[in-house]
Amino acid sequence: MRAARCEVHGTPDTIVIREVSDPVAGAGEVVVGVEAASVNFPDVLIAADRYQLSVPTPFTAGSEFAGRVLSVGADVGDLAPGDAVMGTALSGAFAERIAVPRSALSPVPAGLDMVHAAAFNVTYRTAYHAVTTFGALEPGNWVVVLGAAGGVGSAAVDIATRLGGRVIAAASTPERAEACRALGAVETIAYDSEDLKQRIKEITGTGAQVVIDPVGGAYSEQALRAIAWGGRFVCVGFAQGDIPRIPLNLVLLKGAIVRGFEIRTLASRLPAAVDKGRAEIECLVAQGMKPLVSEVYSLDEAPLALTRVAERRATGKIVIDISSR
Numbered sequence: 001m002r003a004a005r006c007e008v009h010g011t012p013d014t015i016v017i018r019e020v021s022d023p024v025a026g027a028g029e030v031v032v033g034v035e036a037a038s039v040n041f042p043d044v045l046i047a048a049d050r051y052q053l054s055v056p057t058p059f060t061a062g063s064e065f066a067g068r069v070l071s072v073g074a075d076v077g078d079l080a081p082g083d084a085v086m087g088t089a090l091s092g093a094f095a096e097r098i099a100v101p102r103s104a105l106s107p108v109p110a111g112l113d114m115v116h117a118a119a120f121n122v123t124y125r126t127a128y129h130a131v132t133t134f135g136a137l138e139p140g141n142w143v144v145v146l147g148a149a150g151g152v153g154s155a156a157v158d159i160a161t162r163l164g165g166r167v168i169a170a171a172s173t174p175e176r177a178e179a180c181r182a183l184g185a186v187e188t189i190a191y192d193s194e195d196l197k198q199r200i201k202e203i204t205g206t207g208a209q210v211v212i213d214p215v216g217g218a219y220s221e222q223a224l225r226a227i228a229w230g231g232r233f234v235c236v237g238f239a240q241g242d243i244p245r246i247p248l249n250l251v252l253l254k255g256a257i258v259r260g261f262e263i264r265t266l267a268s269r270l271p272a273a274v275d276k277g278r279a280e281i282e283c284l285v286a287q288g289m290k291p292l293v294s295e296v297y298s299l300d301e302a303p304l305a306l307t308r309v310a311e312r313r314a315t316g317k318i319v320i321d322i323s324s325r
């Protein structure tokens with residue numbers, strides 16, 4: 001089969017397309033014929049060996065996919081060849097086939113095609129729990145989403161809007177912020193050219209009740225300074241690269257709650273929240289919710305797809321259509 005291989009750790013342009021042997025399903029595993037895979041920011045970090053978990057070379061890049069079951073290993077009784085599934089893995093998704101544990105897969109919800117299913121799980125589940133489980137969104141709340149044009153950000157704009165929030169989409173340029181209006185944002189801030197704290201205060205009056213932060217760096221403190229009393233600041237990631245150090249006097253004065261979470265470990269830590277979330281997310285998908293996919297590339301173009309994300313050019317999600325050359 002063909003696969004996008006990371007033979008040395010480095011920038012996306014070091015990734016090469018190679019013929020490798022087909023995976024075989026071990027006990028408890030499923031082999032999926034991948035139809036589409038989406039690029040997540042951590043794929044760039046894993047390729048560069050800058051992620052919190054290290055993957056030794058050589059390996060196949062890619063962590064999120066959708067496709068059809070080809071074969072199942074011993075102990076897998078509830079999936080059969082042909083079933084439509086979506087899943088996640090640390091690596092291996094940018095390939096024609098992938099073998100993963102059964103627990104890494106879920107059915108493709110009705111209403112999502114393979115391209116949108118491949119782009120759904122990581123960003124929408126992350127954004128859902130950031131907005132609800134950790135952000136405790138209430139209808140009418142002002143919600144500031146940093147990195148709003150990115151994968152997690154665009155999903156957070158979409159979900160917070162659908163659940164009754166008034167979303168302020170914050171992104172680097174006016175064009176990127178404006179793109180979020182299609183997902184429901186009612187206000188926008190271009191943080192590279194506007195004063196983020198000042199603008200949030202102007203728009204909301206008393207401050208924002210919820211801040212969703214997948215960006216980090218200097219913008220985190222500015223957003224926290226514009227949070228309402230009792231507001232919830234949810235730390236999701238550090239796409240900007242710098243991990244901010246927050247002055248605790250801000251937390252004290254604002255009675256703010258600062259929470260962080262990781263989708264990877266959520267099921268083991270808060271299983272009830274994950275079950276509740278699954279049901280509500282299915283409901284929202286049935287109502288037409290789906291990720292914003294702005295660019296689709298072939299497997300040969302996987303290095304370019306990763307470069308687009310690394311260079312901060314993606315709006316919403318970028319997908320690799322595995323079947324096209």
Ligand SMILES: NC(=O)c1ccc[n+]([C@@H]2O[C@H](COP(=O)([O-])OP(=O)(O)OC[C@H]3O[C@@H](n4cnc5c(N)ncnc54)[C@H](OP(=O)(O)O)[C@@H]3O)[C@@H](O)[C@H]2O)c1
Nearest residue numbers: 041126147150151152171172214236237238239240262263
């Ligand atoms: N906690 C979790 O469970 C979880 C789950 C998924 C992802 N994450 C993390 O969340 C972050 C965002 O993931 P994502 O998939 O949304 O990524 P993404 O699609 O690449 O979006 C990240 C956004 O951050 C902004 N940004 C600001 N400075 C940047 C920089 N120096 N380099 C790149 N982007 C920069 C960009 O928007 P502008 O250019 O408009 O500023 C970009 O759209 C990552 O750190 C990821 O590891 C965490």
